[in-house]
Amino acid sequence: MRPPMKPLKALDDALAELLAHATPLPGTDTVTTFDADGRVLAQDCVSALQVPPQDNSSMDGYAVRCADVAAAGVVLPVSQRIPAGSAGYPLQPGTAARIFTGAPVPAGADAILMQEDCEALAAAAAGGLGAVCINAVPQAGQWIRSAGEDITRGGVVLSAGTRLTPAELGLAASIGQHQLQVARRPRVALFSTGDELVMPGEVPPEQMRPGAIYNSNRFFLRAMLLRLGCEVTDFGIVPDRRDATIAALRDASAAHDLILTSGGVSVGEEDHIKPAVESLGTLDLWQIAMKPGKPFAYGQIPREGGAAHFMGLPGNPVSSFLTFALLVRPFVLRLQGVLDVASQSVAMRADFSWPKADKRREFLRVRHNAAGGLDLFNNQSSGVLTSAAWGDGVVDNPAGQTIAACDTVRYIAFSELLA
């Protein structure tokens, strides 16, 4: 007999409950900025310099004192020429400086005139710089990029908890940071469960016994964990005996922050991982109102100085893939101190219909089409990874909702869920 069905837990509630357990891990690593892609900043990145370092021109033209140009038509001698990269010297009153984009504004000048508003007059003999006729009245400050306009000295350019991507590495480098303090990598132990599982390479397809299937979850779970910056230890198939399972879990919990399994956690399933976890710590079995998905387990195994987290994912590949993306991914990011762990969805047009509403929130595998809408994969079974490989994302469809062609739906790209 199955135990009585627990009420379904909303996905958002499940995520909030998990995140409440995801205390950021202690310890940081110092890495070179070159090697920090994908890591999470452990402290604010503060600028010791200002950008731009000094006031500079945002146009090719002439630097002047506004007081010298009371009306259009004024003619000023050109007293210096300041290309980008050079320094110039204080601007003599009653003169103009020829200046180029990016060049520092000379002391005393308070405006730049675009060269389109000026007329260069013939240079004087003997290599002089000539004169310029100013055909517009300048406003103080015009076409000047102020020192510190982009980055102020002492300003925080990147906050602790930022997950670093290539642009952030460049930004940190641009203020002279060659090393960064980042959260240490979460250590994750990966277990598989299921007597029917066979590892690819161990038995060729033509020799598979009836009922046997290849283990595919290990492959994508490991790859997704690595993308999130984790160190992964693969413990393989959970041992067949209860005492051996307990020993393996105890081992794993001592050296890992998270133990992750897939399969074996549905209500009523025959499995020894559940009693084994319970004998060492705690385990809650959840029924999550999502499809694919639903069974999910969260527990803790105490160890010296704290506890290792335990998460059990459903065994069906697409269920395992999506519960990882929607629950484990934000958890693992939060362990590293990331504050904003939500995946961004965008509104898109459904070029399909979905006439059967489900009582659970559904994540339908879809793909962009050339007309700018979304096509649905023809087989939404949770057993077949083809839908996840074919698709480039999922429609996040609320419980009880049907979809008609041309409806606007919420779309989450896999590139968001896998980044």
Next chain:
Amino acid sequence: MRPPMKPLKALDDALAELLAHATPLPGTDTVTTFDADGRVLAQDCVSALQVPPQDNSSMDGYAVRCADVAAAGVVLPVSQRIPAGSAGYPLQPGTAARIFTGAPVPAGADAILMQEDCEALAAAAAGGLGAVCINAVPQAGQWIRSAGEDITRGGVVLSAGTRLTPAELGLAASIGQHQLQVARRPRVALFSTGDELVMPGEVPPEQMRPGAIYNSNRFFLRAMLLRLGCEVTDFGIVPDRRDATIAALRDASAAHDLILTSGGVSVGEEDHIKPAVESLGTLDLWQIAMKPGKPFAYGQIPREGGAAHFMGLPGNPVSSFLTFALLVRPFVLRLQGVLDVASQSVAMRADFSWPKADKRREFLRVRHNAAGGLDLFNNQSSGVLTSAAWGDGVVDNPAGQTIAACDTVRYIAFSELLA
């Protein structure tokens, strides 16, 4: 005097021209499926098995022969019980088989009845299986997942040219593939140019001489290349002398598929990389109608058995970042045999206005806001990476186009451009 301005080249034309040069690289690697994330399949992945391996039930219920259930209300003895994972035996005519989701359909049965459409009658004494009253007339084939419905034997589950992500690794594993043939990694030589560039860590911010700036482009270019599966050799700053530059480029071209530089390729810029490349091979300077962006160089340096590609990016960080994302990225993917190298854009609502149209196609750095629209970064200067770190993507705004608040714009997420 500057040379006369070349006409601007449309971004799409520039990309098409580059891709015409991007012949896929010869050579493949054999990698374990575990280690294939991010690589590109060099040959089709063909299934030696079918999924599901045999016809199976997609419901908990009863398997019957339709011929035995001409009308609702028929009572059939239950002749066997087939849980998932077991095999069953041929169905005796005039009987039903109790069957569970995923269990193989017994030979002879041609339909499944959901248990909701059936009434189990009391089991006979002595451990018999009892009988079932069938309250609906079945259609042949109903609730049966056919053998090979998901994956046919001999079918191509993943095509050559597919860039592998975690889902594809799982799918390949699910058909027993423990190794995959993938395109070899492109070898890329990275050079920096610019006398004003200082490496972070070499000079502290307070000791930077006027006009000096930290090299930031190297950091994000290297990280983006690594994300695309490249092997990167960092050659550092281009040497100061012409002959040394020629020697360095000749060295790099011998062992690399692509030489990438940033800076020093604008029309009129003082630089010795241009004449050095031209003395070894060919170089075209382009003015691309994009903002940020514009200057871009493409050339080739002949070597034994072919030529190394040369690409010169603009020196401004945001220009360099975006020309990489929009031109170099698709090129490098195509070198690995990826056919579909386009980045997906989606329609979104602008929660900002952009009243000044530009004659170039603009890529405005924006961020999702809580209201489901896009906010604009307040400084769209190409010199400041802050916009790329702050934003989560760009608006792809056509040339000559202004934007009013609430307009629909095309948005490309950085997660697409960095994947």
